[in-house]
Structure formats: C-alpha cells, structure tokens
Amino acid sequence: MNNFMSFRAQRARNLSALIIIAIFTQFANAQTLDLCALKEKDLKSDSALIAGIRKAISAREERLELSSVSFSPIIDGQMAEASQAALQMAFRRIVEQATKELATASRLSSVASRVEKRIYERSRVFILNFRRLKTEVCDEKEYRMEIKATLKLRELEKALLDEGITQVEFLTKKIRVTNVARARDYLAIREFLQRKIPHLKRLVESYQKRGEVEFLIETPAGWDEIRGRLSAGESGDVPKFQLLYDEKKGLELKLSGE
DSSP: OHHHHHHHHHHHHHHHHHHHHHHHHHHHHHHHHHHHHHHHHHHTTHHHHHHHHHHHHHTTOSOEEEEEEEEEEOOTTOHHHHHHHHHHHHHHHHHHHHHHHHSOHHHHHHTHHHHHHHTGGGGGGGEEEEEEEEEEEETTTEEEEEEEEEEOHHHHHHHHHHTTSSOOOOEEEEEEEEOOOOHHHHHHHHHHHHHHSTTOOEEEEEEEETTEEEEEEEESOOHHHHHHHHHTOOOSSOOOEEEEEETTTEEEEEEOOO
C-alpha cells in the first residue's frame, strides 16, 4: 500500500512539472509570436514620427528628438552585424521620413539616385546623438532595435538645398536700421543681419541717410522666423536695439544709442 501511495504521489509531482513546463513553453512561444508580430505594427508607426517632424518643420526647429524602430535579418548567426545594420536602418528611417516632408514626392522621384547617395546613405551625418531603448531577437531570424535619436533638421534641410534636391522661392524684404550714430554700429548690425537671417541669399543696401539705413534681403524665410532669429539678440559688439514690425513698412531695428 505504501509503495502504491508513493507511486501516485510521484506521478502527481511529475504531472505538475509537465503542466508547468507546458505553460511556460506556451507563454514563451506566445511572447515570441507577439514580438515578431510587432514588426508590422512598428513599421506602421510612422504616423507618430511624421507628426513630430511636421510640427518641428512648422516651428522651424533646428533639431528634434524622435523614436525609430527597425529590423535587420540575422545571417549565419552574426548578431553584431545584424545589430549594426538595424541601427543604420533606424537612422535612415528617421532621415527618410524627414526628407519626404521637406521635398515633394515627384521631386524625390526625379532625383532618386542623388537622394539615395547624398542623403539616405549618409543618414548618420544628420543624427546628433542617439540611445538604444530596446533590442530584441525575433525567432532567431531578425534583430529588432528601438532607438531615440536627435535629428539635425536644419542641417538636413540645408543639405537638400545644397544638393539641388529641394528648391525654394527667394522673396525680397526690407529691413530699416534707425538711430545709427556710429560707423562701427552700422558695420556690426550689417554683419549681425548677415549671420542671423535664415537662408540669406543676398543683403544689399538700398539707401542711407543721416542716422538711418535700409537693407534689401533675399530669403525664403517669413517675417516670423526672421523676427525670432533677430530677437534672440547677441552679445559682443552688436549694439542693443528694439525690434519693430509693421506689415506695410516691414521690419525696423531701432538702435538704443548706448
């Protein structure tokens, strides 16, 4: 009788162990399946990426932080190579989405080889910094990586212009500088404008009279962006000024005379 009871107890323990193993295996498989199923979901999460880029472009931000997810196949068990490939793909995904927001689809199509060589293959150049948020292996076949990276948006925009991929319409605007008392103030303000006005193509003096000078500038930037850049001010030799704006007269920099 004792042997029989011992046998039943051992059998019950074995059955419990098998049930636990089965549950653990099922859970592990489910986790793997869910993880691999994330691929389609991750690659469809571009909407959040695009929304962030559009907002930054509208606000004329110089850089912005974005999340990116990418996959890379694991070939012959080479995990390090797959990790590096996934990282580069994550960079490219950010830069590619930003490029599509900065240039029209028809333009990108017409210069596709130039975009690939000069922009996409150099995606890392436009990333200021990054950090890995998560790395996982899907079914031992694919390496999944999620990163958060800071995109140098203005540098990307400039590269697209320099490479002739995007084109802009330059508009002529007037800026008056008043209460100019010293030649050095005139020179300092002129240099300040050349340095601070975004995407400046040309700055020329249209007229000058006692205490006042007017400049004509050519830039695709709007008044809001120009005012934002100039109002930030600058220390050093740049004289203090008051920034005045009128829709009809344009922008005026009124020097304090200090």
